[in-house]
Amino acid sequence: MKYPDATYIAQTRCWLENVVLRHNLCPFAHKPFKGGQIRYVVTDSARPEFLLEDLQQELEFLRATPVEVVETTLLIHPGTLExxxxxxxxxxxxxALLVEEGYEGEFQVxxxxxxxQFADTHPNDAENYTNRSPWPMLHLIREDSLGQAVTSYPDVDAIPERNIQTMNVLGTEHHRQVLETCLHAGTESE
Structure with a gap:
């Protein structure tokens, strides 16, 4: 079923709030979320080559937009690379696009x-939920902003291990239920 863009955004926001922020998986996400500096873009690209064009357009948008206005973009692509x-x-x-088009060092995805599914994990391992979102998505990150956040955060290297531990304690069934709940966000009026 195809939803309006607002529904995909509501589902993604639900996931961001109830997984990423609630469990502090990315300690750097709170500031742009609270500041309204996260841009949510839904693409209807049906093929990877079109998604790549959308990605490049969004990178150009971020390059041209002050960080105070938009810190980061979540490029949601429910119709391709499922x-x-x-x-x-x-x-x-x-x-390769980041390198070829001169975005390397300025942005990362x-x-x-x-x-x-992370390498050397089972598909049902809870730790995979650190990167499981309602829809396929690319997160465009400004390297300067990330660098500033990393230098002000104690023990950045401990984040991945802490996240794995958090996910494992909560368990796979908990994460499935949260994602299922988020997939209903924004669909109440449909």
């Missing part, structure tokens, strides 16, 4: 997907 292996392969293309 298979995690295809999505994972696409990330190499994203990295973090990855989120409903079926995200």
């Amino acid at each position: 298979d995690f292996l295809d999505y994972n392969d696409f990330l190499d293309v994203v990295d 973090a990855s989120f997907h409903p079926d995200y």
